[in-house]
Amino acid sequence: MSVHVSPVRAYVLVFLALMAGTAITVWAAFLDLGALNNVVMLSIAVIKATLVVLYFMHVRYSSRMATVTVLSGVFFLIILFGLLLSDYATRDWLGVPGK
Numbered sequence: 001m002s003v004h005v006s007p008v009r010a011y012v013l014v015f016l017a018l019m020a021g022t023a024i025t026v027w028a029a030f031l032d033l034g035a036l037n038n039v040v041m042l043s044i045a046v047i048k049a050t051l052v053v054l055y056f057m058h059v060r061y062s063s064r065m066a067t068v069t070v071l072s073g074v075f076f077l078i079i080l081f082g083l084l085l086s087d088y089a090t091r092d093w094l095g096v097p098g099k
Helices: 009-027 038-055 064-089
Strands: none
Touching: 009 038
16 A cells, blocks of 8 residues: 655645635625525535545545545435435425414
């Protein structure tokens, strides 16, 4: 097994990208984007989470098995969100029963 040693410069750049992402998140929180608010916030969160998984969890330079494991986790997360949204969309939203 080969061991990959990441340079400190890569960690500093990822850290700066995460701090920029946090600043953009705070800035976007004060904007009224209407229905796009959640899309923008989730997009920023996914980008930041991807950076953390790739660099700080060392998935970028690890074996294919680690990559497959991460991708299968994301796949099942998507399935769970799909099931959640299908349940949410098919609920009866009458409020109080009997009214």
